[in-house]
Amino acid sequence: MAAQVDGAMAIVTVEGLEALLQAIQARGYRAVGPTLENQAIVYDDIESINDLPRGWTDEQDGGRYRLMRRSDDALFGYSVGPQSWKKFLHAPKLRLWTAERHGENTTVTPEASPNDRLAFIGVRACEIRAIEIQDRVLISDLYVDPHYQALRARALIVAVNCGQAGGVCFCASMQAGPRVKQGFDIALTELLDGGEHVFLVEAGSEEGHALLAPIPHRAASDDEIEAAAAVIERTASSMGREMRSDDLNELLMSNLEHPRWDEVATRCLTCANCTLVCPTCFCTSVEDVSDLAGERAERWRRWDSCFTMDFSYIHGGSVRASAKSRYRQWMTHKLATWIDQFGSSGCVGCGRCIAWCPVGIDITEEVRAIRGCDAAAEEPQ
Amino acid sequence: MPQTLKACAPPSYPMAPRMIPVTRFIRESQDVFTFDLAAEHATPFTPGQFNMLYAFGVGEIPISISGDSEAPERLTHTIRAVGPVSAALGKLQAGDQVGLRGPFGVGWPVEEAKGFDVLLIAGGIGLAPLRPVIYWLLRHRAAYGRVGVLYGARTPDDLIFRSEVEEWRRTPDFQLRVAVERAGPEWTGDVGYVTPLLSKLRFDATEAVAMICGPEVMIRATALALEDAGLADSRIFVSMERNMKCAIGHCGHCQFGPLFICKDGPVHRYGRVRSLLSYREL
Amino acid sequence: MKDIADLLRHHPFAEGLDEDTLSLIAGCAKNVVLQPGDYLHREGAAADSFYLVRHGAVALETFVPGRGSFTFLTVKSGEILGADWLIPPYRSSFDARAIELTRAIAFDGKCLRGKCEADPRVGYEMMKRFIPPLVKRLQSARMQALGMYDAANA
Numbered sequence: 001m002a003a004q005v006d007g008a009m010a011i012v013t014v015e016g017l018e019a020l021l022q023a024i025q026a027r028g029y030r031a032v033g034p035t036l037e038n039q040a041i042v043y044d045d046i047e048s049i050n051d052l053p054r055g056w057t058d059e060q061d062g063g064r065y066r067l068m069r070r071s072d073d074a075l076f077g078y079s080v081g082p083q084s085w086k087k088f089l090h091a092p093k094l095r096l097w098t099a100e101r102h103g104e105n106t107t108v109t110p111e112a113s114p115n116d117r118l119a120f121i122g123v124r125a126c127e128i129r130a131i132e133i134q135d136r137v138l139i140s141d142l143y144v145d146p147h148y149q150a151l152r153a154r155a156l157i158v159a160v161n162c163g164q165a166g167g168v169c170f171c172a173s174m175q176a177g178p179r180v181k182q183g184f185d186i187a188l189t190e191l192l193d194g195g196e197h198v199f200l201v202e203a204g205s206e207e208g209h210a211l212l213a214p215i216p217h218r219a220a221s222d223d224e225i226e227a228a229a230a231v232i233e234r235t236a237s238s239m240g241r242e243m244r245s246d247d248l249n250e251l252l253m254s255n256l257e258h259p260r261w262d263e264v265a266t267r268c269l270t271c272a273n274c275t276l277v278c279p280t281c282f283c284t285s286v287e288d289v290s291d292l293a294g295e296r297a298e299r300w301r302r303w304d305s306c307f308t309m310d311f312s313y314i315h316g317g318s319v320r321a322s323a324k325s326r327y328r329q330w331m332t333h334k335l336a337t338w339i340d341q342f343g344s345s346g347c348v349g350c351g352r353c354i355a356w357c358p359v360g361i362d363i364t365e366e367v368r369a370i371r372g373c374d375a376a377a378e379e380p381q
Numbered sequence: 382m383p384q385t386l387k388a389c390a391p392p393s394y395p396m397a398p399r400m401i402p403v404t405r406f407i408r409e410s411q412d413v414f415t416f417d418l419a420a421e422h423a424t425p426f427t428p429g430q431f432n433m434l435y436a437f438g439v440g441e442i443p444i445s446i447s448g449d450s451e452a453p454e455r456l457t458h459t460i461r462a463v464g465p466v467s468a469a470l471g472k473l474q475a476g477d478q479v480g481l482r483g484p485f486g487v488g489w490p491v492e493e494a495k496g497f498d499v500l501l502i503a504g505g506i507g508l509a510p511l512r513p514v515i516y517w518l519l520r521h522r523a524a525y526g527r528v529g530v531l532y533g534a535r536t537p538d539d540l541i542f543r544s545e546v547e548e549w550r551r552t553p554d555f556q557l558r559v560a561v562e563r564a565g566p567e568w569t570g571d572v573g574y575v576t577p578l579l580s581k582l583r584f585d586a587t588e589a590v591a592m593i594c595g596p597e598v599m600i601r602a603t604a605l606a607l608e609d610a611g612l613a614d615s616r617i618f619v620s621m622e623r624n625m626k627c628a629i630g631h632c633g634h635c636q637f638g639p640l641f642i643c644k645d646g647p648v649h650r651y652g653r654v655r656s657l658l659s660y661r662e663l
Numbered sequence: 664m665k666d667i668a669d670l671l672r673h674h675p676f677a678e679g680l681d682e683d684t685l686s687l688i689a690g691c692a693k694n695v696v697l698q699p700g701d702y703l704h705r706e707g708a709a710a711d712s713f714y715l716v717r718h719g720a721v722a723l724e725t726f727v728p729g730r731g732s733f734t735f736l737t738v739k740s741g742e743i744l745g746a747d748w749l750i751p752p753y754r755s756s757f758d759a760r761a762i763e764l765t766r767a768i769a770f771d772g773k774c775l776r777g778k779c780e781a782d783p784r785v786g787y788e789m790m791k792r793f794i795p796p797l798v799k800r801l802q803s804a805r806m807q808a809l810g811m812y813d814a815a816n817a
Contacts, residue, residue, distance in 0.1 A: 096396045096397065097396070097397045099400075099437065099438075099480070101437065104402075104476065104478070105400070105478065106400040106437060106478050106480075107400070108397050108398055108399070108400060108480065110396075110397040137630075137631070138631060141629075141630060141644075142629070142630075142644075143395045143629035143630065143631065145631060253638075256660050256663070257660070282631070282633060283632060283633030283634065284626065284627070284631070284632045284633070285626050285632065285634070286440075286441070286626050286627075286632075288438060288439060288440045288441070289438075290437070290438030290439075294437075294438060297437055297438040299396075299441075301396075304626075304632070304633070304634070306633065306636075311624065311634060312623070312624050312634070313624050314622055314623060314624055315463040315464050316463075316813075319623065319624070319662060319663075320662045320663075321662065322662055324662075325661070325662030325663070329636070329663075332638075333636065336639075337636070337638055337639040340639035341639055341641070504811070504812050505812030505813065533812060534812055535810065535812045535813065539812070562735070562807040562810070562812070563733050563734060563735050563807070564733070564734045565731055565732065565733065565734070566722075566724075566731065566732050566734070568734065569720075569762055569763075570737075571737050571739070572722065572723075572734040572735060572736050572737040573735075573736045573737060573800075573803055573807070574802075574803035574804075574806045574807055576803065576806075577799060577803055581739075595811075595812065596811040596812060596813075598806065598809065598811045599806070599811055599812075602802075602806065
């Protein structure tokens with residue numbers, strides 16, 4: 001019998017999950033998932049579920065991220081770390097093309113599109129939303145990023161419903177989680193409370209279905225399905241942060257001269273951490289390099305940040321020279337103008353920008369501060 | 382109706398340039414030069430669109446096309462040497478190759494302006510992105526009402542397209558005023574800022590379309606003066622400049638509020654950007 | 664031959680001006696013709712006149728030793744010329760030179776000041792006509808001083 005028939009849920013054990021991971025790799029995927037490294041949970045190659053941060057959790061707050069031991073052996077008992085899947089799909093550094101000079105003629109050779117098949121293990125709901133948002137930016141307009149598209153089209157997503165909310169999480173406010181609703185091949189809910197460590201699994205695609213079919217499993221009982229729903233419900237109701245998000249475009253764009261921008265600029269170091277950890281920030285720059293003989297040149301694309309001075313440079317100076325203007329650009333783009341540009345907010349409520357800000361600037365608090373002094377939009381009780 | 386590039390399918394790999402030989406190099410002024418690229422490699426463009434030009438090993442910059450959109454045997458760009466890439470492009474000679482991506486962006490509303498009086502106001506090298514409109518108007522003169530061109534520059538030595546400007550000045554039914562900020566005694570034209578010359582042009586403000594290209598300070602002052610003269614902000618068009626790396630809406634650099642200058646512009650309806658222009662460092 | 668009030672009546676400066684005031688100030692005015700190269704006033708000299716340019720063009724200049732004269736503003740048909748006659752010590756700040764055959768109405772500054780002084784209503788009428796072009800010129804001069812054309816690129 002298949003693990004899931006006609007949308008039914010199935011239960012697999014920890015051993016079953018290992019079998020699934022092996023099956024994914026046997027099918028030609030390069031599996032990447034959460035691992036422990038440098039006292040953080042980061043995404044890297046994994047071969048076995050033993051590479052996962054079993055029994056670890058994290059404590060997060062503004063400017064704070066600490067790993068801690070759990071009292072159980074949960075495999076996914078933590079919230080998101082400093083990295084996101086964009087480091088795989090939208091590479092931090094990528095050669096775009098190589099040019100070579102032969103006498104009078106120069107030939108330009110585009111970098112071949114990658115053919116890696118990536119399996120993302122342990123993708124959270126907010127991260128699926130983030131990938132969908134980057135899809136909209138990079139492969140859904142007139143022009144398509146071929147590198148992103150090649151990786152994205154082949155990527156397998158094994159999602160996980162969050163069993164707990166982190167201290168900086170607010171995906172519920174952004175309607176981005178914690179329940180995984182779409183965009184996955186396989187979705188897992190880790191069940192730890194029933195005396196047995198098992199996973200409720202659900203296939204979200206043909207590929208997910210095919211992968212799950214040969215894995216040892218049993219049908220999920222109503223109690224187990226209910227227990228999984230309760231786990232997600234508990235997560236949804238214990239978000240570390242909250243942010244009203246239904247009016248942000250109007251609120252922020254009508255407050256572009258609000259004194260709070262000056263205030264936040266006294267704290268912001270313009271270090272760009274928030275943009276690097278953000279799973280949706282997509283901005284890049286290009287760098288040209290050439291050999292000493294002047295016969296070979298390359299163009300590289302790398303992540304860039306609207307917090308740098310160079311970002312807005314036009315001959316003579318930077319358009320956004322002040323820290324105030326750069327913070328305002330980042331936040332208004334993320335929460336307001338993104339909606340005009342791409343039809344949705346650019347924020348998924350993952351909270352990374354809060355935890356990894358060296359001075360603990362909290363985007364939810366900045367919104368509250370602007371809302372608090374905006375007579376036109378009182379926070380509802 | 383905004384014009385968009387629909388003439389050809391987007392290239393399969395929009396970030397890689399095509400290398401195209403320079404066929405003609407002209408020095409316009411001390412720091413401005415024009416070159417033509419061999420046209421068999423070029424794609425059709427509309428007035429106001431731009432290309433990304435690449436100097437081998439140095440880098441790439443956005444440059445508006447300054448040539449005739451209906452004479453595609455020459456693909457022409459006019460550039461002011463202000464940075465490393467433009468300086469490198471300025472050292473090219475006929476036969477050298479330039480990397481080109483494009484054309485990109487939304488250009489001037491030459492179709493929408495049919496039947497209207499047309500006012501073009503250019504500051505400095507802002508005349509270059511408007512020259513394709515002038516060529517267009519000259520070719521389709523009967524489709525438009527009165528035409529007026531104002532061109533402001535620093536000094537007479539900084540004027541570009543000088544012989545053509547003189548030809549346009551002699552063209553019947555074509556109002557042209559050139560103002561420089563300072564001049565020696567040999568200059569017999571206007572001296573002063575360009576905006577006040579609007580009062581010297583004959584046009585019907587209720588039936589006129591204006592297109593402005595120049596420094597942002599000039600754009601703001603001129604758009605206000607046009608409104609004072611009676612033009613609706615929906616009939617005033619401005620060309621904006623911001624940092625650009627990709628030209629296809631992917632790199633994020635050229636954002637101006639909700640707009641991407643590269644794909645929503647560079648030409649924008651003034652009514653769309655007027656409130657954004659009022660904020661510093663946006 | 665048209666009298667001076669008639670010429671005045673057709674200059675934009677006098678648009679909407681009542682006949683009494685027009686005749687009053689016409690008493691301070693005379694018609695002048697300048698050949699190209701003629702100076703209307705010289706830098707540092709007494710500023711005793713105010714001009715309404717009817718036809719032609721006048722360059723406002725300053726002279727830089729070793730570099731020659733620089734024009735920073737041209738005044739053309741329908742515009743006004745001269746502000747220094749308004750404020751003590753009534754001294755011209757720049758050279759004003761006709762660069763075309765120029766016809767203008769020249770007011771005696773002292774005479775005009777006297778009439779404004781004697782009747783504040785006339786003074787206010789005059790002020791409403793002097794100030795707008797002067798403010799516009801100030802705005803343009805600021806833009807020119809910023810040298811903003813340098814900030815444009817294609």
